Amino acid sequence: MTRARAAVLRDSPGRLEIEEIDIDLPDSKEVLVRTVASGLCHSDLHFIEGKYTPQLPLVVGHEVAGVVEAVGSDVDYVKPGDHVVGCLSVFCGECAYCVTGRPYLCRSISVKRAPGSKPRLSSGGVELHQNGQLGGFAEMLLVHEHAIVRIDPEMPLDRAALLGCGTITGVGAVFNTAKVTPGATVAVIGCGGVGLNVVQGAVIAGASRVIAVDLLASKLELARRFGATETVDASQVNAVDAVREITDGGVEFAFEAIGLKTTAEQAFEMLARGGTATVIGLIPAGERVSLLASDLWVAEKRLQGSSMGSNRFRYDIPRLVDLYLGGRLNLDDLISARITLDEVNDGFSRLKAGAVARSVIEFDGC
Structure with a gap:
């Protein structure tokens, strides 16, 4: 004891x-x-x-x-x-x-x-x-x-701690759950710890455009440091309209990293035809998300959840350590x-x- x-x-x-x-x-x-x-x-x-x-x-x-x-x-x-x-x-x-x-x-x-x-x-x-x-x-x-x-003992443990949740959840949602492809267009709603990891995961995956959406200018500035190509200040404009305008019709992949019914619906609405929205944030228990039914079957859009970045953590986390030590993961x-x-x-x-x-x-x- x-x-x-x-x-x-x-x-x-x-x-x-x-x-x-x-x-x-x-x-x-x-x-x-x-x-x-x-x-x-x-x-x-x-x-x-x-x-x-x-x-x-x-x-x-x-x-x-x-x-x-x-x-x-x-x-x-x-x-x-x-x-x-x-x-x-x-x-x-x-x-x-x-x-x-x-x-x-x-x-x-x-x-x-x-x-x-x-x-x-x-x-x-x-x-x-x-x-x-x-x-x-x-x-x-x-x-x-x-x-x-x-993990590799060369990895600083203060930064290694982040790998076990925020980083594996965000980067894993990109790599494992959504499987973002090189050249894809991506929108990320929420630029806290998990959202920033989605941003840099999309960059590492080779996305051509990574659009960060948040209400705080300071977080949008940080998102650019992590590789966002464009930002949308949702306190000033309609985020869905802004993303659809930037991409001329919507993104191929959208990620919700806040945990709200409204932002989950927005992620789905930002999609182009055939796009996939991935909800990462913990939406409060009992909440229901509403979707336009025709978008599911006519536009073939998808809404999916991601539990901890669909991780195989004994495989994924050492790879993230290598990315950090190699200067590719911030x-x-x-x-x-x-x-x-x-x-x-x-x-x-x-x-x-x-x-x-x-x-x-x-x-x-x-």
Whole structure:
């Protein structure tokens, strides 16, 4: 048993409390990781604000990187000292989704401890749940080995943390879900952390035009730094009309990276005939998206979701590391602020205000 500081959500909506928690020793197939860096993601904010109902009490955070401290029995993938990135697309490797190449859809409970077992995390004898089976806002992680990927130790861990959610979600949606082709036209609605990764993913894929759409001029300026060829200020013009005018009829691929019913509908409306709109953002539970039916069958437009960039993270994340180390993937400019664990609530306030791409909590040793 070890003790560590963590950000715990006890009420939803609520506020994160910094507490000392108990972390059990790693059991079979489990890995204990010393956290080095953890990013603040908008999906964490959804739990904090009560837009999605989590199991409480909850250690929040899932965009995380660190160093392996210890391993349990039957673990042969990593060893102490390895650098790793966590990803909430935890996979069992045996279910129908895993064996057909879609591990990001796996929901098997076999990667959790059995009911009635001693919990991985606890406080005062009460089990603490882990966001995404990770719980990244903590000084230590205890996770199933299928929740992590080993990476090149040359990769800076503060930037590596971003790969496990924001980057794999955005770039993966381009590469894996939509399969953007060289020369294609692309529109991206929302230029926060995920949207910026969609922008640079489209650039890497060879898109001829990448149109960034946002309400904030500062984010549009940042999108140009990530490779956007044109920008649309949706606070000043009708975004759909502007994109269709720029492209003389619409784009081949549109991406919604905010998580709103309205912007999902706009992404579909921006498409040219035969185009594909991909919704990445977490639209609040219970919302319904309305489409013009004739566009589905006459214009053959498509609307699809993307879960974590349809990732195979043990394959995709090392490739992203190589792209970063080779100077082709920009992670440095994604980090708008570096904060401590004690500043996590202020970090989410800035995120809600739209003032940052990503804030990263730096732990000791970063």
